[in-house]
Amino acid sequence: MRKHAILFTLILCSFFPQLSAGAEKEDVIGKISTSIVRVFCTSNVYNFDSPWQPPFQIEGTGSASVIGNGEVLTNAHVVAGGVSIYLKREDDVNLYPAKIIHIEHDYDLALLKVEDPSFLKGINPIEIGDMPYPRDEIYTLGYPTGGEKLSVTKGVVSRTEMHSSIHSGMKSMFTQIDASINPGNSGGAVVRNGKLVGVATQGMPYAQNIGYMVPQITVLRFLHTVKNKMPSSLPSLDISVQDFRNPDLRGYINLEKEKGGILVSQVHETSVAKGVLEDLDVILSLDGHKVESDNTYEWREGERISALNLIKTHLIGETIKAEIFRKGEVLEKEIVLRNSINDSKLATFRSFGEPPSYFLWGSLVFQPLSENYLGTWGDEWFSNAPKALISHFMDGEKTEERKQIVLLSRILPHKSNIGYSQMGRGLVVEKLNGREVKDLKHLQEMLKIHSEPYIILELEDKGRIILEAKTVKESHKEVMTVYGIYNDHSSDLD
Known part of the structure; x- marks a missing residue:
């Protein structure tokens, strides 16, 4: 009997905490589940091989989050080129027409609006939480293809780094998670403690259980630009830099290893830094953040990311401060970030829903x-x-x-x-x-x-x-x- 009692006690100790955690998860997810909606979009696509032809249409689905005031947050690629957009709640058979308020392909984010007030009835808009840390537990909510019901997948945050968007090709901050992101999930919420901490955006081809989200910090910047009617494209410094760890290279520039810094190999003709920076300058810091010789900086305690991110955190028209080393002197410089990357390039990045020029x-x-x-x-x-x-x-x-x-x-x-x-x-x-x-x-x-x-x-x-x-x-x-x-x-x- 004693053995059976001990065994029963062990089972209770291991079983009830799981019930409690599951109940807590169900309670948190239940409160916000009404804010996660499905997106149906018909988009125009143009044939650039025969640019005179009218567009053809494709249909797709995605996910989105109601964040308040009838505004709905999703990925740009879910509604890119959209000529007809409808939203559907899980608890409602009706389809609600939506329109794009603002779309920014650089961030892969879009903000939609539903005019019909009945769409919001009974919805608890999701709040935006804090930026998660590595190994934090998160949930992805959305409507992946293959079903009509809301899907909830558990995962953890792996890391935050600069990564290229499959949608726009632009390199910016993304957070990697180990929760799968499948077609239809795009635009859905990534949540922690019942609050949105990111927007599910893409998986990694040929890899399992690796997904990426547009992080909270980028979401807030996007919403800020929309609210204040500011340019939302990512700014470009338009310079080339190179790794500065080679001791001979550092010896030639005459800068000690401990100083860190990244070498400017070329200031391009179209650069906003033309006349401010010079070839063979060493950037020691940007906005007060020390730049190391591998072109990274500590953006949060224990976490490093490409110094390119310090430029991307600014908006077009803002000023970035640079401390540089030039010919034995340390100089303070300011650069106004006037241009996006397309402003300086001979060839344009991908456009969406826009007819070809020919x-x-x-x-x-x-x-x-x-x-x-x-x-x-x-x-x-x-x-x-x-x-x-x-x-x-x-x-x-x-x-x-x-x-x-x-x-x-x-x-x-x-x-x-x-x-x-x-x-x-x-x-x-x-x-x-x-x-x-x-x-x-x-x-x-x-x-x-x-x-x-x-x-x-x-x-x-x-x-x-x-x-x-x-x-x-x-x-x-x-x-x-x-x-x-x-x-x-x-x-x-x-």
């Missing part, structure tokens, strides 16, 4: 280089697209002489271009009859006033396309008819 001249289709166009080489475009285009996309910077990389994106087969249509696509146009091409609008304007007998396009690879101007002009209407082209240019070129 124009047709005879059988020649022109458009600027963009990530959307590179995407016509498929999901693995970084490996499949021409290396020259990848190089322009990654490293190309605007100058006064060149604002865009203009592409002869397609040569539509026609009797007027015999021998040219096999040259391929995505050809970089450098000159028209000896004159440098600045951007797409500039090329269009030059062709409109072109009076020489031949059109001579000089390409980056030193190839040339030479066509009789009269023949090109005469073929224009026929090409449009044959290929079903209703507009020979995009509306931005009117």
Whole structure:
């Protein structure tokens, strides 16, 4: 009997705490579950290989959190290009139309609004909590594909670091968690102690139980910009830096190891730091945070992250303070962060729901280089697209002489271009009859006033396309008819 009593006591001791924890979790989740809703979105998608075509539509689902005043927080990629958005509560069969108040692809966040007041009836808006720490327990709430009911998954915080967004390609602060994030979960809440501490945003391809959330600190910054009608794009310093741990390199610069710092290898022509920073400056600190020689700083006790984050925590128009080492002197500098990363790049990052910019001249289709166009080489475009285009996309910077990389994106087969249509696509146009091409609008304007007998396009690879101007002009209407082209240019070129 004594053995049975001891065994029964052990079972009780191990069983009842689990019941208590489960009951506590159920109580906390139950209070906020009404604030987690499902998103149904129909989006426009454009074909950048045939930019004259109208958009086609795709349908998708995601999750979102009601945060108060009828405002609903979700991921940008859940509603990107959305032309029809509906929200559904778990306890309600009705679909409620929603509209986008603000969307920021850099953060992968969007704020929606439902006009129908009955949507909020009985909902307890979720509050925003504090930034979680590594090994903190969290729950992800959302509507992954495969079911209609709210799904709750338990996990822990692994770490917070700079990571590239699958949606925008931008590098910013993300928090890694070990709770799975599956299609449909995106935009849902990550909660701790009944409060939102992040927005579930993406999983890691080919890995199990690794997910990422947009952290609380980024959510608050996004909501602040929306409330105050401020620019929300991530700012860019537009400099190149390099690891500064090599002792010979430090000896050449004449800076002791203990000072840390990161070496500025290049201040680009379009940089907002031009005239403030110089090549071979050493950045010792940013906003009072010491920068170590591996380009990290301690953003929270015991946690280090890339110093790039100190720039990303600012808004466009704000000033960042830098302590630098230059030729034996320590200097204090201030830099106004005026530009986003797209402001300085020759090629634009991916856009969503926006029609391509293009124009047709005879059988020649022109458009600027963009990530959307590179995407016509498929999901693995970084490996499949021409290396020259990848190089322009990654490293190309605007100058006064060149604002865009203009592409002869397609040569539509026609009797007027015999021998040219096999040259391929995505050809970089450098000159028209000896004159440098600045951007797409500039090329269009030059062709409109072109009076020489031949059109001579000089390409980056030193190839040339030479066509009789009269023949090109005469073929224009026929090409449009044959290929079903209703507009020979995009509306931005009117």
